[in-house]
Amino acid sequence: MEAQKKNFMVVATEPTPNPAALKFNLNTKAIAQGMRSFNNDIEAEGDPFAETMFSFGVVSALLIQDRFVSVTLDSAEEWELLIDPVIQTIEESLVYYDNAEDAGEKQKTILDEIDLKEFDTFSDPIKAEVIDAFMDENIRPLLAADGGNILIEDFENNVLRIRYQGACGSCSKAESGTLVAIQSILQKNLSPDLTVLIQRGNI
Numbered sequence: 001m002e003a004q005k006k007n008f009m010v011v012a013t014e015p016t017p018n019p020a021a022l023k024f025n026l027n028t029k030a031i032a033q034g035m036r037s038f039n040n041d042i043e044a045e046g047d048p049f050a051e052t053m054f055s056f057g058v059v060s061a062l063l064i065q066d067r068f069v070s071v072t073l074d075s076a077e078e079w080e081l082l083i084d085p086v087i088q089t090i091e092e093s094l095v096y097y098d099n100a101e102d103a104g105e106k107q108k109t110i111l112d113e114i115d116l117k118e119f120d121t122f123s124d125p126i127k128a129e130v131i132d133a134f135m136d137e138n139i140r141p142l143l144a145a146d147g148g149n150i151l152i153e154d155f156e157n158n159v160l161r162i163r164y165q166g167a168c169g170s171c172s173k174a175e176s177g178t179l180v181a182i183q184s185i186l187q188k189n190l191s192p193d194l195t196v197l198i199q200r201g202n203i
Contacts, residue, residue: 008026008027008028008030008090008091008094009026009027009091010024010025010026010087010090010091011025011026011027012024012025013025013083013087014147016070016146016147016148017146017178018072018146018147018148019076020060020072020073020074020075020076020078020079021061021070021071021072021073021147021148021166022070022071022079022083022086022147023068023069023070023146023147024068024069024070024071024086024087024090025067025068026067026068026069026090026094027067028067029066029067029096030064030065030066030067030068030069030094030096030097031064031065031066031096031097032096032097032098034065035063035064035065035066035144035149035165036050036063036064036065036097037061037062037063037064037149037165037166038050038053038054038061038062038063039060039061039062039165040054040060041054041055044062048093048095049089049093049094049095050062052089052093053071053086053089056082056085056086058073058074058075058078058082059071059072059073059074060072060073060074061165061166062166063147063148063149063165063166064094064097065144065149065166066144068144068147069090069094070147070148070166071086072166109133109136109137110126110129110130110133111130111133111134111137114126114130116130116134116189116190119190119191120191120193124155124156124157127155127158128152128155128160130190131152131155131160131186131190131194132152134186134189134190135150135152135182138185138189139182139185143166143178147166148164148165148166149164149165149166150162150163150164150165150182151163151164151165153199154199158191158193158194158195159194159195159197160186160194160195160196160197161196161197161198161199162182162196162197162198162199163198163199164198179196179198182196183195183196
């Protein structure tokens with residue numbers, strides 16, 4: 001993914017359900033399509049903006065999506081000293097992530113090719129692809145509004161293991177209300193047999 005300099009301004013700062021995370025709304029898009037997520041300084045290596053953010057020493061997660069940057073700190077108390085430096089870093093160091101080859105007209109997904117009523121007859125790999133596409137359209141936009149995202153880590157025998165990113169990553173609500181809501185949406189629209197769990201550690 002190619003990165004290029006662009007003049008960004010933080011036009012608003014919003015709280016998220018996670019008190020340790022803030023969402024910084026921008027004057028223009030920061031990424032052509034999709035998102036970039038960094039959960040530690042090792043993942044940030046090679047990305048100058050992410051490296052600068054993690055150099056503060058208290059940043060635990062960074063999510064760049066559409067017109068916002070979500071920053072999660074080790075604790076909410078750290079924001080009293082860091083909010084201005086974070087805004088300055090965003091405005092001075094953020095680059096535009098140009099994945100132009102994927103950013104043309106809306107790409108067709110598996111949802112355009114199958115009947116959701118037949119979900120229970122699909123193989124596990126196809127089910128996982130359907131769930132991922134369904135979340136793109138119906139769940140991820142809701143999480144993005146609060147500065148978060150969700151990844152599928154594993155799917156087998158109707159058990160979906162997910163991992164939160166951005167503001168959702170260390171939010172207590174993500175392990176209770178949000179998880180229950182996601183499972184309820186998938187059960188209602190895809191299959192009542194689906195179970196959603198949070199993946200911990202490495203697969």
